[in-house]
Amino acid sequence: MKQSLLEIKHLNKAYGENIILKSFNLKVEKGDVVVVIGPSGCGKSTLLRCINALEDIQGGEILIGGEPISRNAKNISTMRQKVGMVFQSYDLFPHKTILDNVLLAPIKVQKRKRNEVEKEALELLGKVGLADRKNDYPRQLSGGQKQRVAIVRALIMHPDILLLDEITAALDPEMVREVLEVVISLAKSGSTMMIVTHEMAFAKAIATRVLFLENGEIVEESKEPKAFFESPQTERAKKFLKSFEY
Amino acid sequence: MQNLGLDVFFKGTNFLRLLDGLWVAVRISLISVAISIILGIAVGVLMTSKSRIIKVVSKIYLEIVRIMPQMVLLFIVYFGSTRVFRWNISAEISAIIVFSFWGVAEMGDLVRGALISIPKIQYESSEALGMAASQTYLYIILPQTVRRLIPLSINLITRMIKTTSLVMMIGIVEVLKVAQQIIEANRRVSPNATFGVFAVVFLLYFLICWPISRLASYLEKRWA
Ligand SMILES: Nc1ncnc2c1ncn2[C@@H]1O[C@H](COP(=O)(O)OP(=O)(O)OP(=O)(O)O)[C@@H](O)[C@H]1O
Ligand SMILES: [Mg+2]
Numbered sequence: 001m002k003q004s005l006l007e008i009k010h011l012n013k014a015y016g017e018n019i020i021l022k023s024f025n026l027k028v029e030k031g032d033v034v035v036v037i038g039p040s041g042c043g044k045s046t047l048l049r050c051i052n053a054l055e056d057i058q059g060g061e062i063l064i065g066g067e068p069i070s071r072n073a074k075n076i077s078t079m080r081q082k083v084g085m086v087f088q089s090y091d092l093f094p095h096k097t098i099l100d101n102v103l104l105a106p107i108k109v110q111k112r113k114r115n116e117v118e119k120e121a122l123e124l125l126g127k128v129g130l131a132d133r134k135n136d137y138p139r140q141l142s143g144g145q146k147q148r149v150a151i152v153r154a155l156i157m158h159p160d161i162l163l164l165d166e167i168t169a170a171l172d173p174e175m176v177r178e179v180l181e182v183v184i185s186l187a188k189s190g191s192t193m194m195i196v197t198h199e200m201a202f203a204k205a206i207a208t209r210v211l212f213l214e215n216g217e218i219v220e221e222s223k224e225p226k227a228f229f230e231s232p233q234t235e236r237a238k239k240f241l242k243s244f245e246y
Numbered sequence: 247m248q249n250l251g252l253d254v255f256f257k258g259t260n261f262l263r264l265l266d267g268l269w270v271a272v273r274i275s276l277i278s279v280a281i282s283i284i285l286g287i288a289v290g291v292l293m294t295s296k297s298r299i300i301k302v303v304s305k306i307y308l309e310i311v312r313i314m315p316q317m318v319l320l321f322i323v324y325f326g327s328t329r330v331f332r333w334n335i336s337a338e339i340s341a342i343i344v345f346s347f348w349g350v351a352e353m354g355d356l357v358r359g360a361l362i363s364i365p366k367i368q369y370e371s372s373e374a375l376g377m378a379a380s381q382t383y384l385y386i387i388l389p390q391t392v393r394r395l396i397p398l399s400i401n402l403i404t405r406m407i408k409t410t411s412l413v414m415m416i417g418i419v420e421v422l423k424v425a426q427q428i429i430e431a432n433r434r435v436s437p438n439a440t441f442g443v444f445a446v447v448f449l450l451y452f453l454i455c456w457p458i459s460r461l462a463s464y465l466e467k468r469w470a
Contacts, residue, residue, distance in 0.1 A: 095389050150371075
């Protein structure tokens with residue numbers, strides 16, 4: 001049988017007594033663009049944070065390319081390099097220039113040669129329209145520009161899968177598009193992604209699969225995103241999608 | 247032109263004595279600052295601990311330092327403790343003890359503040375890139391902590407230098423005390439010396455503290 005890029009088996013995650021994910025299962029194949037939607041607090045962020053082992057888990061397994069990723073394992077650095085992540089809040093390192101933000105991990109973690117990485121960094125920054133800002137500091141950039149840099153910083157590690165957690169939620173509306181366009185072009189080039197978002201039009205445009213979560217469970221799953229967004233099968237998904245209409 | 251009373255500086259070794267006094271003040275603050283920085287970092291890291299006991303103890307320590315005037319502490323250590331415990335410590339050592347007691351608390355609080363002000367997301371985005379915990383501290387957390395800390399601790403240093411003027415109350419002959427002595431000795435021959443001497447003392451404090459506080463605001467701007 002073919003090896004899934006990401007496989008989550010019976011994942012249990014709780015904060016103290018508060019159970020968030022209960023025996024959660026999921027397989028993601030190469031090239032999938034999985035959009036995860038659901039009401040606030042249903043466990044979307046927790047799920048993504050478990051996948052790159054930012055959280056301790058209480059049971060089950062998360063396999064990346066067949067290998068388990070675990071917070072306390074020796075190979076955690078190697079495993080995390082396979083998973084890129086961009087958060088909602090701008091998380092660039094404020095004391096480093098844009099270029100150094102991008103270069104730090106490939107040089108220190110992957111031990112790549114500076115001039116080789118720098119060439120790639122400038123190429124990627126160019127693709128998101130920010131090559132001329134390489135010597136600026138994060139505070140000199142707008143929120144949308146910072147998020148584009150954060151995407152580049154994740155991409156330069158050549159992750160197998162990219163996790164995006166509401167990366168436009170903190171942005172002014174006019175900056176949302178410039179960031180989402182970058183993500184759409186990544187999807188077109190075949191990147192594997194898991195995307196948590198409240199931008200339904202974007203979700204519909206980019207998804208190859210949709211997961212609708214409630215209380216940490218997959219309530220509805222669809223490999224036909226267009227059909228899902230037009231006529232969801234479950235009442236709860238219907239109700240949820242309705243809440244975005246006016 | 248008015249007689250500004252500057253003539254007293256050309257009598258005997260008056261000016262040199264004043265500089266000597268200044269050196270005493272600077273020496274006390276330098277030693278105290280060094281102790282405060284080293285112990286303060288340790289105390290600050292301790293203060294971020296989750297232990298209740300450590301939290302309560304450090305809170306009490308900080309409050310004592312904030313409430314007590316430095317002068318009272320000086321009196322307690324120099325006059326009080328020497329009587330009660332029958333030990334023999336010089337006025338200068340007493341001063342250093344008091345200033346360090348004060349500095350360690352303030353520095354500790356600054357370090358604690360700087361450490362907890364680094365958002366959790368900074369640790370997480372560094373880890374998410376595959377950086378080890380040691381790399382995260384070295385490249386991400388420490389540089390940001392130090393940047394926040396340096397302007398604040400320089401500020402503390404200048405406050406300490408200024409506060410050393412209190413040590414003459416326990417008999418240490420520092421710059422302000424020398425100034426008073428010069429004025430006393432020349433009361434008859436040059437009554438205007440009060441102005442001249444204190445003006446020079448002002449200038450000396452200024453010459454020491456000004457570059458330090460310029461440096462602080464430069465670093466503050468640069469690393470904002
Ligand atoms: N560090 C934490 N400690 C305790 N409980 C937490 C923690 N982080 C999240 N939770 C709880 O876990 C649940 C799921 O949170 P999560 O952030 O995964 O939700 P979400 O689906 O991402 O919501 P949103 O759409 O608002 O971002 C919530 O009830 C939240 O209160
Ligand atoms: Mg969330």
